[in-house]
Amino acid sequence: MSTRAVEAWTLEPLVKFVKEAGARLVLLMTSAGQVLAQHGFSRAVDVMAASALGAAIMASTEQIARELAQPPFAALNHQGQRQGIFLAAVPTGRGRLVALVVYDLDASSVGLVQLFFEQLAADLQAASPKDSGPKQVLAADFERELGDSLNTLFGR
Amino acid sequence: MTTAPAGYGRALDLVTRVRGVRGAMLVSGEDGLIVAEQLMEGIKGAAVAALAASLANRLGRAMEAAGVGASLFWHLQAQAGALLVVGAPSGILVVAITEPDVNVGLVRLELLRAAAVAG
Numbered sequence: 001m002s003t004r005a006v007e008a009w010t011l012e013p014l015v016k017f018v019k020e021a022g023a024r025l026v027l028l029m030t031s032a033g034q035v036l037a038q039h040g041f042s043r044a045v046d047v048m049a050a051s052a053l054g055a056a057i058m059a060s061t062e063q064i065a066r067e068l069a070q071p072p073f074a075a076l077n078h079q080g081q082r083q084g085i086f087l088a089a090v091p092t093g094r095g096r097l098v099a100l101v102v103y104d105l106d107a108s109s110v111g112l113v114q115l116f117f118e119q120l121a122a123d124l125q126a127a128s129p130k131d132s133g134p135k136q137v138l139a140a141d142f143e144r145e146l147g148d149s150l151n152t153l154f155g156r
Numbered sequence: 157m158t159t160a161p162a163g164y165g166r167a168l169d170l171v172t173r174v175r176g177v178r179g180a181m182l183v184s185g186e187d188g189l190i191v192a193e194q195l196m197e198g199i200k201g202a203a204v205a206a207l208a209a210s211l212a213n214r215l216g217r218a219m220e221a222a223g224v225g226a227s228l229f230w231h232l233q234a235q236a237g238a239l240l241v242v243g244a245p246s247g248i249l250v251v252a253i254t255e256p257d258v259n260v261g262l263v264r265l266e267l268l269r270a271a272a273v274a275g
Contacts, residue, residue, distance in 0.1 A: 079187070109213075111188020111206030 004153045005037035007094070013123035014039060021116040022108035024083070027051055027100040028124075031058060031089075035149055036097065044150040054087055054100040075117070077110050086113045090121045093128035164192035167273040170266045171250065176258030178237065182274055183249040185209050191248060199253055208241055208251050216243075229264055240264065244271035 003018060003026075005011040010028055018026055018039045025040040027047065033055030041047045062072045075088035086101040099120065103113050164182050171180035172194045179195030181204065188209035193201050212227070219227045232239045233256070240252045240263050250270045252263050 105186070106213075109186065109188040109206065109209055111184075111202070112210055115188075115203050115206040 003037070003039040006149045006152045007036045009127045009129065010037040010124065013120055013127055016123065017116050017120040020119070021101070021103065021113045023101045023103050023113065024107070025050075025100075025102035027054060028090075029055065029098050029100070031055060031096055031098055034145075035153060036094075038153050040102075041153075044154055047150065047153060048146075050100060054098060057087055058089065058098050075114070077113075079105070079110065082106070084110055084113075086110065086117065088117060088121075090124050092124050093130040097124065164274060165194075167250065167270040168192060168194045170270045170273070171252050171263065174259065174263050174266055176255040177252050177263060178255060179253045180270070181205055181251045182270075183209050183251055185212055185243060185247045185249045195253070204239070204251065204253065208239065209249060212241060212243065212249055229267070231260060231264075240267060242267040242271045244274045246275040248274045250274060 003011065003015050005014065005028075014026060014028060014037050017023065023039065026038065027035060027041075027050055028037040029035045029051045033051040035047055035051050038047055041050070057076065061076055065072045072089065075086060077087075078085045082105055084103050084105060086099075086103065088099055090097045090099055099117065101113055101117070103109070167182065168180045171177055179193070179199050179201070181193040181195065181201060182191040183189070183205040184191055186209075188206035190201055190205045195201050212230075215227050215230060219225060227243065229242050230240070235256070237256050238254045238258065238260070240254065240260065242250045242264070244250060248271070250267045252267055254263060
């Protein structure tokens with residue numbers, strides 16, 4: 001399984017996290033769903049779908065928290081029979097990122113993912129460029145940016 | 157020491173009253189999360205729970221592969237202490253963290269009793 005990054009500073013923390021937590025698939029993206037790094041995906045269309053859905057879920061839970069007059073939820077875990085999904089935000093110098101982790105229950109657990117996610121968050125925080133906020137993508141550049149990102153993520 | 161939810165506290169008391177035990181936890185074997193804990197300050201409960209559950213899972217598979225049946229008790233001895241674990245039929249793991257010179261036989265006995273209480 002390959003790990004690839006659009007922004008190089010995310011690669012080492014992500015590779016370490018995947019190895020330690022036993023994650024099957026990981027996406028690291030902005031709150032808007034712009035993907036910075038991925039592990040385990042083999043098709044661009046899957047990355048696009050997962051990032052859009054992950055960003056939408058985060059937006060929904062943030063709104064629920066707002067309705068409850070609470071700070072945003074730290075993480076969301078949804079467990080099925082054989083796999084689980086873990087979704088959480090990571091504050092970095094590059095802005096607030098979102099991590100989507102899919103793990104197999106026979107190889108990992110929510111406890112392990114949570115444990116090593118804390119380390120991932122710390123590693124990303126330490127590795128992130130300190131003086132840059134989230135890069136704005138203009139509508140006119142969106143398709144080219146998306147194409148470039150997917151090409152990088154899939155080594156084309 | 158931290159407190160445990162009502163009902164499980166009694167199971168943990170059985171273990172932590174043994175001299176040399178630094179803490180005990182009930183851990184969900186399936187997801188590696190703490191169900192209840194009584195730990196001394198400085199022990200990273202969440203980390204121990206997640207890693208112990210992962211190890212229990214893998215040891216269980218090794219036992220099965222070796223054809224020796226389910227794992228009943230395991231004891232990992234380190235320089236500065238030991239980790240002792242017993243699985244309850246419900247999938248809960250009873251975990252004890254001890255000093256190196258603890259009476260292992262007594263801790264094992266109390267872990268088995270705690271597992272019976274935890275279900």
